[in-house]
Amino acid sequence: MVIQIRDLVPGADTAQQGGIVLPQLQAAMATGAPFVVSFDHIQTATSSFVNAAFVPLLQIYSFSAVKQQMRVVKSTRQINEMIRSRLQRVSMDAAA
């Protein structure tokens, strides 16, 4: 399964856009199978977008499970750092 962010929203800029993406990610995680998230044609992602699209996954799944199932491809260093740092931070706060 491949989730093309650009097919769902025009950009990764707002929490509202993240809220549109989240159900797709939740459905993909629910299958238990590996899946791919593509940021092709998306240059940047704000913390608001990542907070709305990815962080809620950690309310149901462990960070380890998310890392095992989800591959992020055709992305940029900024987007990858934003996703990685936010999820790492939230998982650390939950463990504390």
Place this chain on the structure above:
Amino acid sequence: MDVSIADFGLGIPAKVRETVKDLSDPQAVIQAVQEGFTSKSTPGNAGLGLDSLLKTVVGSGIGEVTIYSLHAIVRFRSGTNGQISPFPVENVGFCPGTTIEIKLRTDLIEQLPDEREELEW
């Protein structure tokens, strides 16, 4: 390169004092940039925006950020140990709302490759 962003809202100190009372305007600005602190002005805010800005600009050594809000002027610079330090500036003026001024050293900004990358956990 200088970038400035302004709004005419309540101002950071007023919003911060809704959560943490008895702070001066400069103290409130310094509180506002702490990672995880949020006034929840928008549901879902995680208190990361200003912290992220400071880490990206000041923490990486490519510039400085100055926040003007109400009676506060606070400049954020990188110290000799690489830490982000606030420097309140004596102020006799007043900024309605908030203005954030970002000064970037364009000669120090890393040129990232255009190639797409896969996220490595």
